[in-house]
Amino acid sequence: MIACCLFQVVNVSGSVPPKVSEALSVAREARCSLDDLLHKEQLLSSSVDQHLADVQLWMDDLGETRDQVDTIERHMKYLRLPQSQQCLMTSSVSEAIRAVDSACSSLKGFLYKTLQVCCHMLCYPPMHTGCGPAAEQLRSQLELVVTQLLALQTSDDIISQALVPSRGEPSPQPGCSATPPPHTLPLCLPVQIMLLPLSKRFKYHFSGNRQTNSLSKPEWYLTQTLLWMGNSSAFMEEKIQPILDRSAATINARVELSRGLLSLVQEKVAFDAGRLLYDDVLFCHLVEEVLQFEKELRSTYSYPKTFPGLLHLLLDEAVLQKWLTVEKKMAVEKMDAMLSAEGAWSSQYKDINDMDELKAPDCAETFMTLLQVITDRYQALPCPSAQLKFLGLQRELVDDFRIRLTQVMKEESRCPLGFRYCAILNAVNYISTILADWGDNVFFLQLQQAAVSLGEDALLKGLGVMELGRLASLEGSLFDGELALLDRLKGDMLGRLLEWTMREITEKAKPYCQDRWLSLPSQHDQSTMSLSSSACPMMLCLRDRLLNLHQVLSFSLFQLAWQGLAERLDSFIYQEVILSNHFSDGGAAQLQFDMSRNLFPLFGHYCKRPENFFKHVKEACIILCLNVGSALLLRSLLKDSRETSDWMSAGDPPPESALNELGVYCLAACDVLILLGLRASWPGQ
Secondary structure (H helix, E strand, O other): OHHHHHHHHHHHHOOOOHHHHHHHHHHHHHHHHHHHHHHHHHHHHHHHHHHHHHHHHHHHHHHHHHHHHHHHHHHHHHHHHHHHHHHHHOOOHHHHHHHHOOOOHHHHHHHHHHHHHHHHHHOOOOOOOOOOHHHHHHHHHHHHHHHHHHHHHHHOHHHHHHOOOOOOOOOOOOOOOOOOOOOOOOOOHHHHHHHHHHHHHHHHHOOOOOOOOOOOOHHHHHHHHHHHHHHHHHHHHHHHHHHHHHOOOOOOHHHHHHHHHHHHHHHHHHHHHHHOOOOHHHHHHHHHHHHHHHHHHHHOOOOOOOOOOOHHHHHOHHHHHHHHHHHHHHHHHHHHHHHHOOOOOOOOOOOOHHHOOOOOOHHHHHHHHHHHHHHHHHOOOOOHHHHHHHHHHHHHHHHHHHHHHHHHHHHHOOOOOOHHHHHHHHHHHHHHHHHHHHHOOHHHHHHHHHHHHHOOHHHHOOOOHHHHHHHHOOOOOOOHHHHHHHHHHHHHHHHHHHHHHHHHHHHHOHHHHOOOOOOOOOHHHOOOOOOOHHHHHHHHHHHHHHHHHHHHOOHHHHHHHHHHHHHHHHHHHHHHHHOOOOEOHHHHHHHHHHHHHHHHHHHOOOOOOHHHHOHHHHHHHHHHOOOHHHHHHHHHHHHHHHHOOOOOOOOOOOHHHHHHHHOOOOOOHHHHHHHHHOEOOOOOO
16 A cells, blocks of 8 residues: 555655655554464463463362362361360360351351350359358359450350340331441340340330230330349449449440340330321330330439430431320310319419419419420420420410410400400419410420421411521520410400490499589688598499409509509590689699599509509699699799790790699690689789
């Protein structure tokens, strides 16, 4: 091909260019080099094939020799078996350990069974309390056995796993993050061996068709487990723990045995919980017993909080949802029962003054106790997201109970001064007070932070940026929504009660409003002052209503009630009695006597200075009772200040200063002029 190309080039140009000639020379050299390499590769390949054929014979001979050595080694292991058994029987476990390692699966299985048989001799050797040679010998034997078992576990973890009692199907380990509990390391071998007879007894009594294996009696196996823990505590701490310490094993013997016993209970609880998902009563009983077991485990038996107990089993999705469903169902049933009970609206502390400040009716107190019991049940759960689900349920129950109270209130609203209406008002106030206290509780504050960090939609739904910021800074609480609705209901009910009370008082006050204030004689013409006869019905009605409200309302509600009533009375008397009439000196003096010596003292039982809650009436009486000279000066000053805009430049005091000197702070200057115009005794009149 190269020659053809060269021929074509020569034909075209008639001569060979220097670059083409050089390229042609390089191509010829490359072709010769390639041919030489191909020849060498062929020779090397033939040599390799010949070498492999020669080596194959050696490989076949070596394989036969290797098989023969392996067979001899296996025979030697079997021949050593009597030696390992003899070591075990003579307590020479260290020698037996070195003889155990083998590739023979059948031999290893046989050795494991042999170890299990021999280990039965090591389970709870009798420990006498005496101090004689026999007791000392037993203690020495125990220490030797435990030490050698620890060495055995360290030498071969496979044997350790082989000695673990059978647990059946693996128990689920539900949790917040779908990760198993952290403490999943195998138990130390001495404790595993000690657990063998207990495991056998547990399975014998609490599985199968035994009468002791009753779904309705989970407390049987839970109590038995706690008894085993308690009975073994002294032995593990006094006999086993010192041996572990001398062996430099960082193991708590008592906790290790409890952990092993818990593995039995965990499997049992997980299995029973799945069978009880369709039986509300038995399921609730199981949950209660598990919670009680967990409480005793942590408090009485000092089981570390960092180790999982049984509560994580209740966090399984199906179990947790069932728990929430049953909790709500039972709570609703209890609400129906407590509201329909005969003494639902009576306080159980009504005869004990020191304990009846809130005057909470029995239904409200029972309801909050119900919520507290729910809190006590889920508070120990090791998962904030699960706790928040129960908190959401509690908020839902609060809203449900508020609606029920509203329905009953509407039936009683025709008589707001009645006992049941006031009891409902006390119930609303009681629930609101308790929820406000819960908002400052450490546990609920922690849940609040968890809700914000986890972004719980169900709890934070509908909240704006400001509300979320208040929750994050702990200025608000997760109960703010419920508290707002309860406070609104409380305000509406209290307003209706005061309106009804004022309606009754104002009806009794009509004669007093129409009294002849202008024609009453001067105080100097009367030997003694007495309450106006027209005011008696109003005062008696007011006294009776205050006493009644004080008896039926809680302390905080009564404070709001009498202050609201005082505010309404102040406005009513100021508008309907004072501004609607003219007053002679005697009329003004009589009005001041009626107010300061009769009306104000009715409220003096509940505060030190009741006149401060009747500012309009008190200051109006001051203006009406001024002597003529002071009244003339004040009227002149107020008129001048209203007509002259540059009164300050004239050097006269401002009208507010003059009014303040008289004790008038609430009324404006224009109001004082109106009051001065109601006076009938002016010079020249």
